[in-house]
Amino acid sequence: MMKKFAFIGLLLGIVLLPLSVSAGEQVLSINGNDQNAVWFISGEPSMILNGFDLAAAGIATPAVIDRASIAVQTPVPGSSIDVVIYQDANGGSPADATVAGRTTVDITQSGTFTAVFDPAVTITQPVVWVGFYLPVNFEFLADTSGTSVLTYWAWAAGGRFDVNNLGSASVLGPADGSAPVNINMNGRARITVEVTSGTTPAPAANAAPASGANVITQTVGGSAADISYMVAYPDCASALYDTGDEVISFQNFINLHCREVPTWQSPAVPQNYARRGTLYDILFYTPYSSILTQRLNIAVTHCIRPAAEDLDRALVGIAFGMPRQWRILPTERYNDLVCAEVFYGGNLSYFVPST
Numbered sequence: 001m002m003k004k005f006a007f008i009g010l011l012l013g014i015v016l017l018p019l020s021v022s023a024g025e026q027v028l029s030i031n032g033n034d035q036n037a038v039w040f041i042s043g044e045p046s047m048i049l050n051g052f053d054l055a056a057a058g059i060a061t062p063a064v065i066d067r068a069s070i071a072v073q074t075p076v077p078g079s080s081i082d083v084v085i086y087q088d089a090n091g092g093s094p095a096d097a098t099v100a101g102r103t104t105v106d107i108t109q110s111g112t113f114t115a116v117f118d119p120a121v122t123i124t125q126p127v128v129w130v131g132f133y134l135p136v137n138f139e140f141l142a143d144t145s146g147t148s149v150l151t152y153w154a155w156a157a158g159g160r161f162d163v164n165n166l167g168s169a170s171v172l173g174p175a176d177g178s179a180p181v182n183i184n185m186n187g188r189a190r191i192t193v194e195v196t197s198g199t200t201p202a203p204a205a206n207a208a209p210a211s212g213a214n215v216i217t218q219t220v221g222g223s224a225a226d227i228s229y230m231v232a233y234p235d236c237a238s239a240l241y242d243t244g245d246e247v248i249s250f251q252n253f254i255n256l257h258c259r260e261v262p263t264w265q266s267p268a269v270p271q272n273y274a275r276r277g278t279l280y281d282i283l284f285y286t287p288y289s290s291i292l293t294q295r296l297n298i299a300v301t302h303c304i305r306p307a308a309e310d311l312d313r314a315l316v317g318i319a320f321g322m323p324r325q326w327r328i329l330p331t332e333r334y335n336d337l338v339c340a341e342v343f344y345g346g347n348l349s350y351f352v353p354s355t
Contacts, residue, residue, distance in 0.1 A: 026059065028052045029192045032145025037187060038073045040139040046155040047084075047163070048140065049094060049131035050191040054123070059197045064327070065101070066120035067295070068130045069112050071190035074139035077108040081133060083115040084163050085193075088127035094152060095167045097129050102163065107138075118321050120196070130193050133163060143187040149174035151188045153181045196327060218315055221332040221339070230303050230337070233258035239280050239348060240337065242301035249298045255285040256300065258348075266347060267324045273351040275317070276310055280348040292345060299341035304350045306338055313352050314338045320346035 030050055048070075054061060068083055082104055086097035101121030107113045131154070134140065142151070154161065154169035161169040177184030229244035236258035246256060261281045269275050282302070284292040306314040315331045316338055328351060329340035338350060 026057070026195050026197065027192055028057055028059075028195055029190075030148075030150050030188050031143040031190055031192075032188070033143050035144040036071070036141045036190070037144055037185070038139050039142055039185065039189075040074070041134050041136050043136065044155045044158060045133060045135050045160055046153055047082075047131045047133040047166075047169070048189050048191065049086075049129045049152040049154065050189055050193075051088075051091075051094065051150050051152070052128045052130070052193060053091065053126065054128060054195070055126045057195075059195055061124050061126065063123045064120040064196045065123060065128070065193055066117050066196070067114050067194040068117075068132075069114040069192045069194075070107075070132050071141035072107055072110050072113050072139070073141055074110060074137075075107040075113075076135045076138045078106065079135040079138070081105050081107055081135065082131075082163050084131045084133070085117070085121050085123075086129040086131065086166065087123050087125040088129060089125045091127045093172070094129040095172055097127075097166060099164050100128075119325055120321075120327075123195075128193065128195075130191055131163070132191065133160075141190045142185050143190060145187050147176045147184055147186055148188050149176050151175045151185060151191075153183065197330070218313055218331045218333055218338065221334045227303075227334050227337070227339075230301070230339075233280075233282075235259050236278070236280050238278060238305040239282075240303040240305075241282075245298065245300040250300075253287065254292065254296075254300075255287070257283045257285065261347070266349070267319045267326055269351070270317075270326050270328060272354055273315070273317075273326075273328060274354040275349050275351050276314070277304065277306055277350050282342075282345050282348050284345045296343045299343050301339055302342045302348060303334070303337040303339040304348070305336055306350050308336075310350070310352050311336060311338070314350045315352070316340035316342075317349055317351050318342055318344055318346055319348075320344035326351075 085101040087100045088097040101117050105115050154172045156170045171180050173181040175183050175185040229242050230240040231243050232240045259281050261279050263279050266279050315328050317326045317328045319326045331338050331340045
């Protein structure tokens with residue numbers, strides 16, 4: 001029996017666009033407007049996937065993905081939902097895409113749900129598919145931007161398919177009204193993904209640098225930039241932060257602290273880089289003295305004053321997560337400072353390319 005999905009209608013006042021983009025992290029969306037349609041799953045559990053062309057978005061590989069989100073209308077609490085990131089070398093149908101990362105979540109509330117991948121998922125191919133394997137009666141949002149082949153459906157009649165092999169789904173196809181899905185969503189699912197371009201998680205301690213690997217480069221900041229808000233931490237003389245972000249953007253909701261820590265506390269250094277200078281530990285506190293461990297909604301600009309001989313190639317890095325892993329951040333140079341947008345507390349230092 002053909003599987004059926006119901007279109008419930010338009011919701012007004014739910015605006016998920018525009019999505020913020022900042023140095024070092026990019027939120028990718030294929031949605032084309034802020035109007036919403038509600039869709040629900042019936043018959044069998046179904047995977048809803050959005051495809052993202054990293055090259056078209058200017059994302060260099062290798063890249064890392066640490067979060068994927070879906071807009072939820074009505075969840076089914078207590079159901080295990082697989083969130084799977086696939087990578088695809090040739091685009092088109094994801095039938096031959098391979099699993100790059102997977103996590104299992106329980107979505108209990110309406111609104112935008114974000115799945116966190118810890119450690120982050122490394123992507124080496126130009127096309128990414130992000131899928132949520134949803135239970136029966138789950139309701140999610142799609143936009144109304146018009147017929148598209150960028151949202152796919154996948155299911156197995158009367159049961160489940162192996163998420164490690166999309167080709168094992170008895171039905172797999174785009175939501176453009178064509179067979180075998182035969183559903184025209186007239187839009188795209190509101191599934192987004194957060195990507196950091198051109199970086200890799202830390203390798204094993206004895207791993208050798210990869211020949212010809214993609215390495216982030218430093219750029220020179222514009223001469224008109226105002227860095228007067230940059231102030232050194234009291235206990236970290238060569239590490240500075242943007243007081244404008246603290247006072248204006250966060251309206252003093254966060255308090256920032258920094259201390260120098262022994263170099264042996266550094267996580268393993270990423271391939272193709274050498275860590276230089278002091279190792280810092282930065283903490284973000286709420287007014288209630290709670291340490292913020294999750295990603296900040298707004299980045300706090302941080303700068304480091306590197307050694308003079310490293311200035312023209314130094315790159316800022318932040319290490320976070322459990323266990324902590326370094327992420328090399330796109331870096332801009334202003335006078336004798338190298339600066340980057342920081343979304344997490346953790347270890348802070350600077351690196352230079354070693355290849």
